[in-house]
Amino acid sequence: ETQRPRVLVTRAVFPDIVTQLARVAEVEATPDDAIHTPAQLRLRLRGKHGAFITNSERIDAQLLDACPDLRVVSTMTVGVDHIDLAACAARGVVVTHTPDVLTETTADFGMALLLAAARQMGDAERYLRAGQWRKWRYDLFAGSDVHGTTLGVVGMGRIGQAIARRAALGFNMRVLYHNRSRLAAGIEQDCRAAYRTLDELLAQSQHVLLALPYSPAARHLIGARELALMPPGSTLVNIARGGVVDEAALADALRRGHLGAAGLDVFEGEPAINPVLLDAPRVVLTPHIASASIPTRRAMVQLAVDNLIAVLQGRSAITPISA
Ligand code: 8YV
Numbered sequence: 001e002t003q004r005p006r007v008l009v010t011r012a013v014f015p016d017i018v019t020q021l022a023r024v025a026e027v028e029a030t031p032d033d034a035i036h037t038p039a040q041l042r043l044r045l046r047g048k049h050g051a052f053i054t055n056s057e058r059i060d061a062q063l064l065d066a067c068p069d070l071r072v073v074s075t076m077t078v079g080v081d082h083i084d085l086a087a088c089a090a091r092g093v094v095v096t097h098t099p100d101v102l103t104e105t106t107a108d109f110g111m112a113l114l115l116a117a118a119r120q121m122g123d124a125e126r127y128l129r130a131g132q133w134r135k136w137r138y139d140l141f142a143g144s145d146v147h148g149t150t151l152g153v154v155g156m157g158r159i160g161q162a163i164a165r166r167a168a169l170g171f172n173m174r175v176l177y178h179n180r181s182r183l184a185a186g187i188e189q190d191c192r193a194a195y196r197t198l199d200e201l202l203a204q205s206q207h208v209l210l211a212l213p214y215s216p217a218a219r220h221l222i223g224a225r226e227l228a229l230m231p232p233g234s235t236l237v238n239i240a241r242g243g244v245v246d247e248a249a250l251a252d253a254l255r256r257g258h259l260g261a262a263g264l265d266v267f268e269g270e271p272a273i274n275p276v277l278l279d280a281p282r283v284v285l286t287p288h289i290a291s292a293s294i295p296t297r298r299a300m301v302q303l304a305v306d307n308l309i310a311v312l313q314g315r316s317a318i319t320p321i322s323a
Pocket residue numbers: 054055056076077078079080102288290291
């Protein structure tokens with residue numbers, strides 16, 4: 001009797017979806033949400049053929065060498081910077097991710113974070129909850145407008161384009177974008193977006209939103225020099241990866257009053273947060289929840305499970321990604 005493949009599920013996610021894996025594999029689930037150390041992950045993945053992971057688990061050459069039976073890694077993320085794609089390809093390990101199912105939910109959140117930051121909603125709520133609201137003031141948490149202003153989108157992929165449509169069509173914003181490659185004119189027309197170099201985008205945008213895929217080349221893409229290019233009082237929103245922004249430089253730009261506001265959903269070293277951000281003014285901080293609506297998180301888990309089942313049954317992956 002052929003042995004059924006063995007699969008590790010590294011996170012406690014929707015059991016009614018994960019149980020579908022039992023149709024084709026022996027499943028080792030994870031009852032809690034403890035973060036795996038690399039050694040724990042290697043130990044648990046040894047002898048397994050498939051892995052369900054999130055961006056809390058890193059897949060690198062050392063792990064792959066310790067787990068030679070691994071045939072497929074299915075991540076419940078669209079970003080894959082936690083996976084060494086070249087090392088997986090070199091070992092014939094299929095990698096799948098969850099694009100498209102999260103695009104609109106994440107784009108909604110990108111606009112929400114932009115509005116919350118520009119209009120100082122974080123500081124305003126803390127002020128009210130602290131019992132400090134005593135009287136009306138004409139300029140109480142008076143922030144900057146979003147409608148009719150210029151939004152610079154860095155990373156005009158699926159999520160960036162969904163945000164550009166919301167900005168242009170919903171808020172009458174002028175959209176500039178910077179991308180590794182220039183988009184087809186049709187898309188520019190659809191999003192009413194114009195291509196700019198990064199420096200031009202930073203200098204010409206009242207609000208800048210980061211939605212680019214992360215790689216070591218993108219680390220600290222936005223540092224002190226780039227922040228200084230942004231107009232005084234402008235807004236920076238990051239829904240990409242924490243490493244894209246030099247957080248100390250950002251906190252300094254906020255404290256000095258150069259930057260009007262920031263909205264961050266991702267952080268270097270998350271879930272640990274750089275203390276300079278916790279003390280900075282006019283910044284809205286959220287715990288990596290941009291794709292977190294129940295329907296979307298269910299769709300992501302379902303797609304990740306469907307990818308595992310397909311590959312373990314010898315069929316093509318639904319949404320593979322390669323280096
Ligand atoms: C994930 C994300 O849900 O998809 C990504 O790349 O960052 C989020 O949508 C989050 O990382 C938890 O897995």
